[in-house]
Every structure is written in structure tokens, then in C-alpha cells.
Amino acid sequence: MSMKEDYQNYQKRREEFLKGPMSKLWLHQDERYVKPFQIYGNLYYVGDSWVCAHIVDTGEGLLLFDAGNCGAEAMLIQAIWEAGFNPADVKWLVLSHGHVDHIGAANFFKRMFGTKLYLGAPDAEMFRTRPELSVIQDSTDFMDELFVPDVEIHDGDKIRFGNTDVQFYLVPGHTEGCIACFFDVTDGKEAKRAGYYGGFGFNTLQKDFLIEIGDPTYEMRKIYLESIRKVRDEKVEIFMANHTNNNDLLNRRQYMLDHPGENPFVDDTLWKNYLDMKYNDLLKLMEDPAQV
Numbered sequence: 080m081s082m083k084e085d086y087q088n089y090q091k092r093r094e095e096f097l098k099g100p101m102s103k104l105w106l107h108q109d110e111r112y113v114k115p116f117q118i119y120g121n122l123y124y125v126g127d128s129w130v131c132a133h134i135v136d137t138g139e140g141l142l143l144f145d146a147g148n149c150g151a152e153a154m155l156i157q158a159i160w161e162a163g164f165n166p167a168d169v170k171w172l173v174l175s176h177g178h179v180d181h182i183g184a185a186n187f188f189k190r191m192f193g194t195k196l197y198l199g200a201p202d203a204e205m206f207r208t209r210p211e212l213s214v215i216q217d218s219t220d221f222m223d224e225l226f227v228p229d230v231e232i233h234d235g236d237k238i239r240f241g242n243t244d245v246q247f248y249l250v251p252g253h254t255e256g257c258i259a260c261f262f263d264v265t266d267g268k269e270a271k272r273a274g275y276y277g278g279f280g281f282n283t284l285q286k287d288f289l290i291e292i293g294d295p296t297y298e299m300r301k302i303y304l305e306s307i308r309k310v311r312d313e314k315v316e317i318f319m320a321n322h323t324n325n326n327d328l329l330n331r332r333q334y335m336l337d338h339p340g341e342n343p344f345v346d347d348t349l350w351k352n353y354l355d356m357k358y359n360d361l362l363k364l365m366e367d368p369a370q371v
Contacts, residue, residue, distance in 0.1 A: 096219070104129070104180070105219045108151045115162035116332060118344050119317055120266035122273060125158035127151065128329060130180050131320045133275075134162060135264065137241025140170030143194075144275060144319070146184035149218040155184050167192045171240050174228075175277025175321055176257040177202035179214045185226045197238075198228040199249055199277075202256025212254070212292065232258055248310055252303025253278030259310045264317065274315030274350050279325060279357055286370045300365055307358045315350035325353060 080088075096102055111127035118124055118133070126132035126147065132155060135142040141164055147155045159166045172194050174182055188194035198206075205212050206225045215225055230238075234249040245262040257278045263270040282288070289297050320326040331343040364370055 101217065104148065105150060108148060109154055111151075112154055112158070113329070113332075115158045116335075117162075118264075118319075119271055119342060120264045122264040122317065122319075123162050123164075124328070124332075125155060125162055126323070127154060127158075128323060130322055131325075131328070132158070133319055134159065134164060134169075135240070135243055135262075136164070137243045139241030141168045142240045142243060142245075143169045143172045143188070145175050145181045145321075146172060146188065148180040149183040149215070149223045150220060152184040152187050169194050171195050171197065173197045173232075173245075173258075173260070174199075174202075175275065176254040177205055177213045177225075178254065178278070179217055179223075181278075181321075182213070182226065183223075186224065189226060189229075195229040196226055197230045197232055199254075199256030199258045200231040200233050201249065201251065202254050203228050203231045205254065205256065209292075232256075250276060250306035250310060252299065252306045253280050253283055255299075257306070259306075259313075261313055261315065271316040271345060272314045273317040273319055274310075274313055275319040276310065276321065276325075276354070278321055280322075281361065281364060284361070284364065297365070297371075300361060303361060304358060307354050307361075311351060311354045311358075313350070314347075316347045317344055318346070318349040318353065 097106070111129050113126065113128050115123060115125045121136040123134040125134050130148055131145060132147055133144040156166050169188055169192060172185060172188055174185060174197065177198060185196055189196055210225055213225055215223060232247050236247045238245050238247065243262050245260050248259045250257050250259045259276045261272060261274050264273050284300050284303065289299060318326045320328050323329055326349055334343045335341065
């Protein structure tokens with residue numbers, strides 16, 4: 080096959096890919112770049128306009144929550160630099176769950192900086208035995224690969240990162256190894272309790288998906304409801320989003336810019352209200368005749 084034919088085949092593959100409904104999530108990811116900003120005290124936003132990532136300055140290194148979509152590694156690195164930090168100082172990376180849109184830069188950080196990777200134990204097992212459930216195959220680069228976590232998180236674990244103690248719970252639903260975590264952030268004078276729920280999507284609770292993965296009675300939906308109940312009453316003054324729509328992050332950021340001195344991210348009602356909404360939305364899905 081000639082070089083010209085190789086190029087023509089390459090163009091055909093691109094054209095076919097661009098016809099797909101999910102192509103927008105992979106094409107020109109840099110257009111989703113969001114200028115990083117300080118949420119409160121030592122908590123910073125370094126994610127994009129779709130999938131979230133957060134930095135905590137622990138005083139003894141940086142703690143990063145989530146690693147963005149595969150193919151967006153450079154964008155995350157730029158955001159960390161622009162926030163005023165050195166990416167090489169990211170000592171720990173906590174992955175909220177094992178899906179392709181949250182683990183993109185994990186291998187890069189581990190190989191480049193020696194960052195320790197943390198993942199819920201059930202999702203670590205998923206990587207070993209059912210890697211297709213990570214949806215890594217959706218990546219546009221077949222050189223992308225899953226990682227081996229340095230630490231597998233179990234329900235109830237409490238782990239110290241620098242000066243920050245993080246309380247972890249497993250909240251299976253979106254994936255079996257989805258995590259929720261809670262910790263204090265501080266501006267040096269006052270501490271606020273931050274909370275992170277690692278995955279809210281119902282895409283993995285659809286009828287066809289559950290049947291395909293061997294859950295014909297849809298038990299994972301009931302488990303998801305239990306997970307919400309499990310952490311719903313935790314004290315959360317700052318609700319960290321997993322995707323920007325969870326806490327209307329972009330509009331809250333704009334409000335912060337338009338109203339200096341006010342911080343719409345400090346709101347002790349957001350966590351409970353959003354979890355209640357997801358709980359009720361799932362009940363509606365479970366009653367949908369097309370989903371039973």
C-alpha cells in the first residue's frame with residue numbers, strides 16, 4: 080500500500096468517526112479549556128467545561144482529584160501551571176471512578192512525576208477482569224491504556240495527604256468502585272468541609288447496559304439509591320462537581336467574577352439538594368416502562 084493510500088484510509092477513518100454522536104467529546108478538546116481558579120482557600124479548579132478536576136494544596140505536595148478525559152492531558156497540565164502550581168508537585172492523584180473521561184492523565188503523572196494513583200478497589204478489579212467497562216475503547220488513541228493503582232480505596236478508609244485527612248466511602252452505582260470523599264479546606268483562618276461524589280451518570284443504569292453486563296434484575300439501581308442515602312447527610316459546605324453540570328460550576332464561577340467578595344461555591348444546601356434530585360430522578364427511571 081502506498082503512502083497516498085495510507086493517507087486516504089486515514090481520512091476515511093476520520094470521516095467515519097466524525098459522523099458519530101460522541102465525536103464532539105474528542106474533537107478539539109482544547110476548546111473546553113477553562114481558566115483555573117481558586118474555589119476556596121487551598122482548593123482550586125483545574126478542570127475543563129465538561130469534566131472536572133480539582134487541586135488541593137496540602138502544604139506538603141499537591142493532591143489532584145481526577146485526571147480529565149483521555150487526549151486532554153496537555154490541557155490539565157496547562158491549567159495546573161496557570162493556577163500557579165508545578166505539575167511535578169502532584170504527589171497524589173485520586174480517581175473518582177474508572178471511566179475513560181476521568182483517568183486521561185493518570186499514566187502520564189505516574190510515569191512523569193512518580194505520582195501515586197488511588198482508585199476504588201472494585202474499579203481496580205474491573206480494570207483487571209472487565210477492562211471494557213472502563214470504556215477505554217472509546218478513546219481515539221489506541222495507545223491509551225488503563226493503569227495499575229498504587230493504592231486501592233476501600234469503604235471507610237481515611238487517608239492523610241500532607242496536612243489533609245480525607246474520609247472515603249464507596250458509593251457504587253455509576254461504577255462499582257465509585258467513591259465519595261470528605262475533607263476540610265482552609266483559607267488559613269477558617270475551614271470549610273468539602274464533599275465529592277465520584278459519578279452521578281445514569282448511562283450505566285440503562286436497561287440494555289445492565290443486561291449486557293449480567294445484571295438482568297437491575298440490582299445496581301437499588302445499590303445506587305443506597306449509596307446516595309449513605310452519604311446524603313454528610314456535612315458538605317463546598318460541593319465539588321464531577322461534571323460541571325452537577326453544581327452549575329461555570330455559572331457560579333461567572334457569578335464570582337461579577338461579584339467580588341462573594342463566593343457561591345460555599346453553600347451548605349447544594350450537596351443535599353443535588354443528591355435528592357438524583358435520587359428522585361433514578362426513581363423515575365426505574366418506573367419508566369421502557370427501562371423495565
